[in-house]
Amino acid sequence: MTLLAERTPTTTTGAGPLRPEFLRGFAPLAGAAILLTLLVALAVPADSWQGGWAETRDRTHAAAVLLGIPLALAAGCWQGGRERRRGTGDLLETAVRGALPRFLASAVPVALWVAVGQLAAAGCVLLATWYCATGDSPYPAVPLADSLLLGSAALAGHAVGRAVRWRLAAPLLATGAYAVLGFLSYDRTEAYARLSPLIDTSVTRVTVWWQPWVSVVWVGGLALAAVLALDARRRATALVPLACATAAAVALVQAGGLTRPNPVAQRQVCDTTTTPQVCVNERYERLLPQITEALSGLTGRLEGVDNLPVRFEDHPGRPRAGEVELPGVTPLGWSVVRGKLADPRQYAWEAGMALLSRIECDDTDPVVDRTDAAVEHYLAPSPVEKHFDELDARGDEAHRAELKARKRARARLPAMAEDERRAWLSEYFRTAADCDPKGVPAL
Known part of the structure; x- marks a missing residue:
């Protein structure tokens, strides 16, 4: 007891x-x-x-x-x-x-x-x-x-x-x-x-x-x-x-x-070993090696070329003088999924297109269009380029003729000597923002 x-x-x-x-x-x-x-x-x-x-x-x-x-x-x-x-409410009242x-x-x-x-x-x-x-x-x-x-x-x-x-x-x-x-x-x-x-x-x-x-x-x-x-x-x-x-x-x-603004989002981190340099928002710093690798074919072909922007940038708003906008990585789930570039080839093509400022022109000469397409193909071809070539190959005589002309223009750049190609591209990028076809080098 x-x-x-x-x-x-x-x-x-x-x-x-x-x-x-x-x-x-x-x-x-x-x-x-x-x-x-x-x-x-x-x-x-x-x-x-x-x-x-x-x-x-x-x-x-x-x-x-x-x-x-x-x-x-x-x-x-x-x-x-x-x-x-x-x-049990009344019972608890007596507790x-x-x-x-x-x-x-x-x-x-x-x-x-x-x-x-x-x-x-x-x-x-x-x-x-x-x-x-x-x-x-x-x-x-x-x-x-x-x-x-x-x-x-x-x-x-x-x-x-x-x-x-x-x-x-x-x-x-x-x-x-x-x-x-x-x-x-x-x-x-x-x-x-x-x-x-x-x-x-x-x-x-x-x-x-x-x-x-x-x-x-x-x-x-x-x-x-x-x-x-x-x-x-x-x-x-x-x-x-x-x-x-x-x-x-x-x-x-x-x-x-x-x-207030996020201090990290206001800063850029850059890879200065390429031409142009590649800069991303510091929020995506760990993506920089992937982006540099995805653009390596494009930047490698531009080595030694003059009249290029200084860098690809990832600032909010329009690019500043001497800069060109890097393809966006936001919103997540599109070009970047779980920390990886979803389609490096597509990303490189978008970066190459950003260098061709004539895309904002209302109307351009067909010869200039063909030249722009040849430069695009040389730097970073579109993932859907082959599809459109196949459509033109099955089209009427005019489409087939245009396809042959495009292919001839595409073949010219790789066929040039390295110094000749570098000089031609330098002249091309000098006029890359001009909507007037005069002065644009042809292929």
Whole structure:
């Protein structure tokens, strides 16, 4: 009896009612639902973010806010109505513990599991980008802030579930939250849109350092105010988190700007061993060797040629004097997939076409067109060139004659001596931007 009496108190100490809530029941299922929902939503368009840290940041954040927050609200709301569905509400009112401890014992496990589910999904996505990242670096503050947002949403949903006696409250709350978040994110020119937790960034911009955390105070303050107003012994204490949420909302709305240019996106890294030089945005620094290799045939044929642009560049906007625009690598999933150039031959052809500035002319001489096509073929032929040749070969007499003329022009450049070809190309690129056919060397 003595041993039993000594051991009896230990069975009620420790984690108390939180342990079974954490390990069993609805809370782990809510975390798993968040994890699976976010992974499925992100896996479908994986080509569009995998490999780019900024793209990964934006897609993960958008999924966490637009899908995770409504789901967290619904999970908390469903958990909040558990006692009412079981018919144990009146019985719990007679318990020794107060209303707030009982609320937290039921709500905190769901909030934590939801936050863990979001962090696990973000971790999987970061790992999926890590092995094929093209440059830049991760943005860990964003998923951390998102996990706090989802935990706060679960607490707020729990308060709604306790207050609203309706089984459809959870799905309707999730639907309403999705609609509100979508509305706030629709028109970013309005000041009230800054109240949305969804960060309005592009791949070339980042938020100011305090924005994610002030958004957490804004959403979390509202959630905590709802909890205290519902179950605190002194409900006036709800005014403290409500005041914090109000101050955060004012800061978000009145701020001059919530984003700033990404310093990495403003810099270029270059390979100066080629002619022209090859420069890419520093966000894609690890792509530079692949791009240089893809353009090696083109740049090798231009070695020693005069009147060329100094470099291929990847700056936003139009190229500066002495530069020509490098074919874009964004959006991811087109020319670059999971850190690899999808079609190096196509990429080289696009770079070669960028050197031929006459493509902007409204009308050009047929002989000049044939000369341009011959230079294009020599530097980096189009992947579909053979297809069009076959069409002309099956066409009428005029098409067949044009095909023969094109082939004769194509054969001239490789047949020249190296010095002669270099001199001819130097003269050609001197007139490459002229729409007037006079002065353009013919083949």
